[in-house]
Amino acid sequence: MRLIVPLLVSLVLPLASGCDRQKAPEPQASAEAESGKGLDRSHKGEAAPVVKFKDPDGGEFNLADFKGKPVLVNLWASWCAPCINELPTLQQLEQAHANEGRLGIIAVSQDTAPQGSVEAFLGERDIGRFAAYHDERMELSSALNVQILPTTILYDAQGKEVWRYVGDLDWTGEEATKLLAELNGAPTT
Structure with missing residues (x-):
């Protein structure tokens, strides 16, 4: 029993903050991000990668399609519990910004399953088309490390990374509001 409890803790603890795509995450910019969750500015100013993935209709899409407009890009997967918990708040944010047209918001599935199964998964949860982008080869997450x-990840209108948030966040909450305010020239932390 003494060996089982530490083993269980070591297996469950990493799941508390996000779904680990690979075994050894790269160092992050902040202490919170080093623990697997939080704000990371270490990629600030990097250009969005030119990687093709599928739009909700199955056509080719890439982040350059947002040229001239800031975009918030969420990478998620149906097998990732924190991703699933976060999607409804991201959907609320997307709906709040839909009429403004100043910020694009997309969620790109990193599931290797066919796009139809991702759409079915989203339909069961009443999650909108903003989350039906699909990268079954996970090329976007690979290109972004x-x-x-x-x-x-938040990109400015020039396609340059502003920051990335590692792990789930309540996108309707105060922390997200402060982060998104940086698009309007608010001071950064």
């Missing part, structure tokens, strides 16, 4: 899902 994303190790933990969910990871959400």
